[in-house]
Amino acid sequence: MAQSTAEPLADHAASSGVHGHDGVHGENPFLAHHFDTPRHQFESGKLGIWLFLVTEVLFFGGLFCAYAIYRSLHPEIFVWAHYYLDTFWGAVNTGVLIVSSLTAAWAVRNAQLGEQKKLVVNIIITIALAFCFLCVKYVEYSHKFHENVLPGRHFNPTHEAWELESYKKAHGEAALPVTPEMHPAPAPAAPAADGVAKQPPPGAPPRPRHVSVFFSIYFFMTGLHGIHVVAGIITWLWILRRALRGEFGPKHFGAVDYAALYWHLVDLIWIYLFPLLYLIH
Amino acid sequence: MTSPSATADDIVAPAERASDNYLTHEKGILSWLTTLDHKRIGVMYLMCVMSAFLLGGVFALLVRTELLTPGRTIVDHDTYNQLFTLHGAVMVFLVIIPGIPAALGNFILPLQLGAKDVAFPRLNLASWYLWVIGALCMVLSLVINAADTGWTFYTPYSTTTTTSVIPALTGAFILGFSSIFTGMNFITTIHKLRPPGMTWFRMPLFLWALYSTAVIQVLATPVLAITLLMLIVERVVGIGIFDPALGGDPVLFQHFFWFYSHPAVYIMIVPAFGVMGDIIPTFSRKRIFGYKFIALSSVAIAILGFLVWGHHMFTSGQSVVSATIFSAISFLIAIPTAIKVFNWLATMYKGKIHLDTPMLYCLFFLWVFTIGGLTGVFLGVMSVDVHLHDTYFVVAHFHYVMMGGSITAFLAGMHYWWPKMFGRMYDEKWGRISCGLLFVGLNLTFFPQFVLGTRGMPRRYYNYLEEFQGLHQLSTVGAYLMGLAFLTTAAYLLGSLRKRADAPANPWGANTLEWQTPSPPAYYNFHNPPVVTEGPYEYADWVYNKRTGGYERKAADGR
Numbered sequence: 001m002a003q004s005t006a007e008p009l010a011d012h013a014a015s016s017g018v019h020g021h022d023g024v025h026g027e028n029p030f031l032a033h034h035f036d037t038p039r040h041q042f043e044s045g046k047l048g049i050w051l052f053l054v055t056e057v058l059f060f061g062g063l064f065c066a067y068a069i070y071r072s073l074h075p076e077i078f079v080w081a082h083y084y085l086d087t088f089w090g091a092v093n094t095g096v097l098i099v100s101s102l103t104a105a106w107a108v109r110n111a112q113l114g115e116q117k118k119l120v121v122n123i124i125i126t127i128a129l130a131f132c133f134l135c136v137k138y139v140e141y142s143h144k145f146h147e148n149v150l151p152g153r154h155f156n157p158t159h160e161a162w163e164l165e166s167y168k169k170a171h172g173e174a175a176l177p178v179t180p181e182m183h184p185a186p187a188p189a190a191p192a193a194d195g196v197a198k199q200p201p202p203g204a205p206p207r208p209r210h211v212s213v214f215f216s217i218y219f220f221m222t223g224l225h226g227i228h229v230v231a232g233i234i235t236w237l238w239i240l241r242r243a244l245r246g247e248f249g250p251k252h253f254g255a256v257d258y259a260a261l262y263w264h265l266v267d268l269i270w271i272y273l274f275p276l277l278y279l280i281h
Numbered sequence: 282m283t284s285p286s287a288t289a290d291d292i293v294a295p296a297e298r299a300s301d302n303y304l305t306h307e308k309g310i311l312s313w314l315t316t317l318d319h320k321r322i323g324v325m326y327l328m329c330v331m332s333a334f335l336l337g338g339v340f341a342l343l344v345r346t347e348l349l350t351p352g353r354t355i356v357d358h359d360t361y362n363q364l365f366t367l368h369g370a371v372m373v374f375l376v377i378i379p380g381i382p383a384a385l386g387n388f389i390l391p392l393q394l395g396a397k398d399v400a401f402p403r404l405n406l407a408s409w410y411l412w413v414i415g416a417l418c419m420v421l422s423l424v425i426n427a428a429d430t431g432w433t434f435y436t437p438y439s440t441t442t443t444t445s446v447i448p449a450l451t452g453a454f455i456l457g458f459s460s461i462f463t464g465m466n467f468i469t470t471i472h473k474l475r476p477p478g479m480t481w482f483r484m485p486l487f488l489w490a491l492y493s494t495a496v497i498q499v500l501a502t503p504v505l506a507i508t509l510l511m512l513i514v515e516r517v518v519g520i521g522i523f524d525p526a527l528g529g530d531p532v533l534f535q536h537f538f539w540f541y542s543h544p545a546v547y548i549m550i551v552p553a554f555g556v557m558g559d560i561i562p563t564f565s566r567k568r569i570f571g572y573k574f575i576a577l578s579s580v581a582i583a584i585l586g587f588l589v590w591g592h593h594m595f596t597s598g599q600s601v602v603s604a605t606i607f608s609a610i611s612f613l614i615a616i617p618t619a620i621k622v623f624n625w626l627a628t629m630y631k632g633k634i635h636l637d638t639p640m641l642y643c644l645f646f647l648w649v650f651t652i653g654g655l656t657g658v659f660l661g662v663m664s665v666d667v668h669l670h671d672t673y674f675v676v677a678h679f680h681y682v683m684m685g686g687s688i689t690a691f692l693a694g695m696h697y698w699w700p701k702m703f704g705r706m707y708d709e710k711w712g713r714i715s716c717g718l719l720f721v722g723l724n725l726t727f728f729p730q731f732v733l734g735t736r737g738m739p740r741r742y743y744n745y746l747e748e749f750q751g752l753h754q755l756s757t758v759g760a761y762l763m764g765l766a767f768l769t770t771a772a773y774l775l776g777s778l779r780k781r782a783d784a785p786a787n788p789w790g791a792n793t794l795e796w797q798t799p800s801p802p803a804y805y806n807f808h809n810p811p812v813v814t815e816g817p818y819e820y821a822d823w824v825y826n827k828r829t830g831g832y833e834r835k836a837a838d839g840r
Contacts, residue, residue, distance in 0.1 A: 034402070058503035069530075069533060
């Protein structure tokens with residue numbers, strides 16, 4: 001906000017008199033009529049966004065609960081299924097999101113200090129990293145779709161876990177005699193759920209029943225998280241537009257702060273999802 | 282509470298101001314649909330909730346008509362299943378949950394705080410639009426091929442039935458967010474927009490109740506949202522989280538569902554407690570008895586309400602240990618509830634009771650809600666519940682609480698605040714007659730259902746044994762009486778709107794802030810932000826003025 005000269009969130013009294021509901025204070029176009037001061041408005045908004053984050057935590061909480069229940073009941077499913085996930089790309093995405101959280105927090109600082117150019121740059125980097133996250137997710141998803149590693153009744157993997165590189169790496173190539181007839185592995189039409197499991201090679205455990213439950217949870221949780229990333233991108237684009245108009249400054253940085261808080265939560269949820277889904281042993 | 286003496290602002294063009302209120306400030310349908318004014322949003326909610334109430338009421342009457350005879354009366358069994366499902370879903374999600382908080386609360390909460398609006402006016406409007414979209418989804422389900430799962434959407438039936446469950450689920454999902462937004466708004470408003478001098482323990486009890494309700498809305502509703510979303514995805518994609526054939530667990534759905542839906546019954550009843558807390562002292566002309574206990578018991582109910590969901594599942598095969606714990610905590614809830622009832626009774630004791638329509642509804646509430654609450658204790662006892670589970674006893678219990686509690690309190694509040702909302706007094710005589718009619722109708726409808734339940738009549742059944750016919754017919758006659766009572770209520774309330782505005786600022790002599798601004802309130806609520814210097818239930822200063830038909834403050838006016 002270019003015209004702002006007062007100290008951050010000054011507690012000066014608002015103009016008295018009568019304001020309409022959609023009207024604003026004469027002296028400050030960003031102060032809504034029902035708040036006394038910018039600080040009053042900022043603190044109310046902050047409480048509101050924290051409440052919203054609470055609802056988000058509980059929203060995902062149901063899924064984490066389902067994860068905990070099924071994992072405690074059927075740990076073998078989770079151990080089996082994690083070989084299908086690519087730890088490398090998961091780790092890359094974790095890094096991407098953590099850096100984007102840093103730039104988001106930096107953007108808040110920029111807004112508070114009125115550093116217009118840096119604010120715009122940090123918002124753009126945050127958006128770019130969010131797109132980067134989605135691209136990696138796209139690579140992971142398309143690979144799974146290709147291999148028929150799908151949730152619920154669609155689960156019918158082209159390769160069994162012991163045929164996967166990640167399995168061989170974990171258990172050693174030698175432990176697994178790969179017989180020639182296992183390659184190529186045609187996917188039989190699946191009449192039953194989970195498709196028809198192939199005979200495991202000696203030394204490898206057979207595929208547990210209902211491995212598909214893991215992928216139901218995996219796709220649901222990461223998919224819902226992905227939707228939140230998309231919502232975050234839309235939010236940041238809106239913030240970017242307002243930043244380019246010079247709407248943020250020491251007295252008015254609430255929206256950047258709220259968007260960043262939301263973004264940190266999206267990041268935090270991924271930080272829990274990554275070990276819970278990818279790093280199972 | 283006192284407002285500061287008049288300043289220059291107050292004297293500006295009084296003639297112009299008298300006609301300028303929130304109803305007349307702007308004109309045209311668009312000015313309503315784009316309004317950010319909490320009062321208009323409250324009124325829009327009220328109209329929508331009442332329309333949904335009519336819809337749900339028609340379904341109820343059709344259900345009761347079908348049950349006049351043991352076999353087919355007017356509809357076939359599939360239609361019957363759809364009727365009771367829609368009756369339940371509409372009444373719970375579209376009427377009772379938003380009824381008091383979103384319709385009355387939206388209007389009254391900022392006024393009781395002396396504020397200009399809620400903290401987030403745009404979010405408030407968004408919540409109304411979400412309500413409308415959610416309601417349209419429910420109607421869509423009705424038009425395509427109405428869901429027949431019961432309002433509880435239990436798996437595995439809800440994932441296998443061919444009826445259009447998805448629109449109904451989507452509707453409930455969206456309505457959940459409408460409710461969350463209202464809750465977030467109210468919590469923030471109460472924290473941040475209280476006027477100078479209004480400490481937490483000087484807040485009207487209605488605000489305490491709305492605050493507790495908002496906490497439940499914010500904490501419980503997201504869990505319902507994710508559960509419904511899982512159910513939608515389960516139906517669309519077949520992910521199998523609730524499907525045993527794919528390794529899922531249908532009882533998990535019940536846990537998730539009741540983790541929300543038990544706290545949700547407190548979303549429905551706690552605001553009703555708040556309405557009681559404001560009306561009973563006003564019409565007893567006496568300070569509320571045990572203010573802090575009533576206020577904190579709302580909070581206690583909100584917290585305990587999260588720990589009892591398992592009592593809906595005593596017969597689901599959950600472990601005896603957890604069922605015992607759930608049962609014990611369920612009993613605990615009787616304590617804060619009883620604290621409230623006893624304190625209201627103590628407030629009336631030696632009070633100067635005025636039996637106007639709002640107060641009649643409060644007495645109605647005390648009778649009927651107590652029956653509903655005590656029969657809830659029976660159902661909390663595991664050994665009894667195993668017999669009464671899924672019988673008409675349960676149906677009677679929750680209708681006594683939901684209808685006799687929430688809807689009665691909603692009517693009490695609507696009659697209490699009607700003059701404030703629309704600036705008109707309704708016909709008092711017809712108000713009392715309708716209240717009496719509703720009282721008879723409600724007991725006639727639901728008391729026989731307790732008897733039916735204890736004799737083994739299962740809920741949701743289309744056919745029944747001949748020996749139950751007499752009680753079923755009594756119940757149906759009661760339902761018709763209630764329908765009549767609602768028609769007369771609608772007639773005299775809507776009729777009052779055709780009169781000239783005649784309501785005084787404070788027709789009941791209440792001391793909360795909403796009565797210290799004209800009826801209907803000005804566009805921006807108060808010309809000067811009020812300052813609070815005393816509790817909300819001090820009536821000594823208010824004297825009746827025969828000329829205006831309202832109460833006026835002795836000290837401030839010097840009369």
